[in-house]
Amino acid sequence: QQPVQSPQAVILREGEDAVINCSSSKALYSVHWYRQKHGEAPVFLMILLKGGEQKGHDKISASFNEKKQQSSLYLTASQLSYSGTYFCGTHNTGSSNTGKLIFGQGTTLQVKP
Amino acid sequence: SQTIHQWPATLVQPVGSPLSLECTVEGTSNPNLYWYRQAAGRGLQLLFYSVGIGQISSEVPQNLSASRPQDRQFILSSKKLLLSDSGFYLCAWKAGFSYNEQFFGPGTRLTVL
Numbered sequence: 001q002q003p004v005q006s007p008q009a010v011i012l013r014e015g016e017d018a019v020i021n022c023s024s025s026k027a028l029y030s031v032h033w034y035r036q037k038h039g040e041a042p043v044f045l046m047i048l049l050k051g052g053e054q055k056g057h058d059k060i061s062a063s064f065n066e067k068k069q070q071s072s073l074y075l076t077a078s079q080l081s082y083s084g085t086y087f088c089g090t091h092n093t094g095s096s097n098t099g100k101l102i103f104g105q106g107t108t109l110q111v112k113p
Numbered sequence: 114s115q116t117i118h119q120w121p122a123t124l125v126q127p128v129g130s131p132l133s134l135e136c137t138v139e140g141t142s143n144p145n146l147y148w149y150r151q152a153a154g155r156g157l158q159l160l161f162y163s164v165g166i167g168q169i170s171s172e173v174p175q176n177l178s179a180s181r182p183q184d185r186q187f188i189l190s191s192k193k194l195l196l197s198d199s200g201f202y203l204c205a206w207k208a209g210f211s212y213n214e215q216f217f218g219p220g221t222r223l224t225v226l
Contacts (some may be wrong), residue, residue, distance in 0.1 A: 002156075013121055032214060038192060042157070042218040089155060089215075098164060099145045099207045100172075103157040 001025050003090045005104035010080050012111050022088030022106045023070040031064050031071040032089040032101060035082075042087060045073075078111045086110070115140035119204050119218040126225055130175075132191040134221050136204030139185065144206040146187040148179055148217060149199040163187060199225045 002004035003024040010018055022031060025105065030049045034042035046057070048071060059076040075082055085108045089101035116139045120217050126132060148160040159172045161179035169179050176195060180188045187204055201222050206216040 034217075041220050044214045044216065047214050089157075096164060097214070098170070099215065100162060101145075101161065102159070105156040 002102055003088055005086075005088060005105060005107045006107070009108040010110070011035040012109065013076050014080060014111055014113055016111075018075045018078060019054055020073040020075075020086050020088075020109070020111060021070060022072070022090070022104055023059050024090050026069070026090075026098075028066060028071075028090050028092065030091040031062075032091075033071075033073050034087045034089065034103075035084045036087065036106075037084045045086075060111075075109070078109075080111050080113065083109055083111045104108050115206070115216065117121040117131070117204060117206055117216060117218040118220050119184070119202075121221060122219065123222045124133075124224070126223065128225055129173050129193050132189070132194050132198070132223070134202055134223075136189075136218055137185055138185040138206045141185070141208065143209055145182060145209065146181060147205040148187065148189050149203040149205065149217075151203060153200070157203070161189070169203055194225045196225050199223055 003022050006021045012018055032047045033045040035045055037097040040057045046062055062073045085106045087106050088104045119136050129179055131150055145164050147162045149156050150159045163169050163181045166181055166184055177191050196207045201220050203219040207213050207215045
């Protein structure tokens, strides 16, 4: 079952904050976040493995609520370089040996000067 | 360090023609390998994955096939292309049995005319 991302698209001014959500109808073991620039391959941002875990680097962080089967990506004080499409990829419990990720439909983020 | 290569980078093929896309990984052994397709403006659809030489799992029934003749080589093929096969094909690898992140190759942009 594909996770659902919201919002589908967001436009920000430089310096503003954004939150992207990822929800699944199935139990999750982990959530991965990727960013894809137009015409390029997705680039790994971070992985969250435990319920309630929060991770971050620089001004991008994420949380994972295992009980609610959802994750959120937080972009603080956005920069022009944050523009792109953000995907969450989810691991269902029990898929560790295959490493299969099911990706959401993506959230397009545009940061304007 | 590990690197992942895909070729060709772009391809324009007529309907009904065969297809062969290649992906190779360097700097690691026994990786899990994945083929994804991304239609224009859409998300990442998992097509095939492999946990070892000769082991292929198909996620979506279609006229594509995959093979893994060597540990770090993954090939996507078709005997007869359809218009709907157009898209951005991405290969990814992950270190063995774990919840580690996937790393994507640069992709092949396929246009079927």
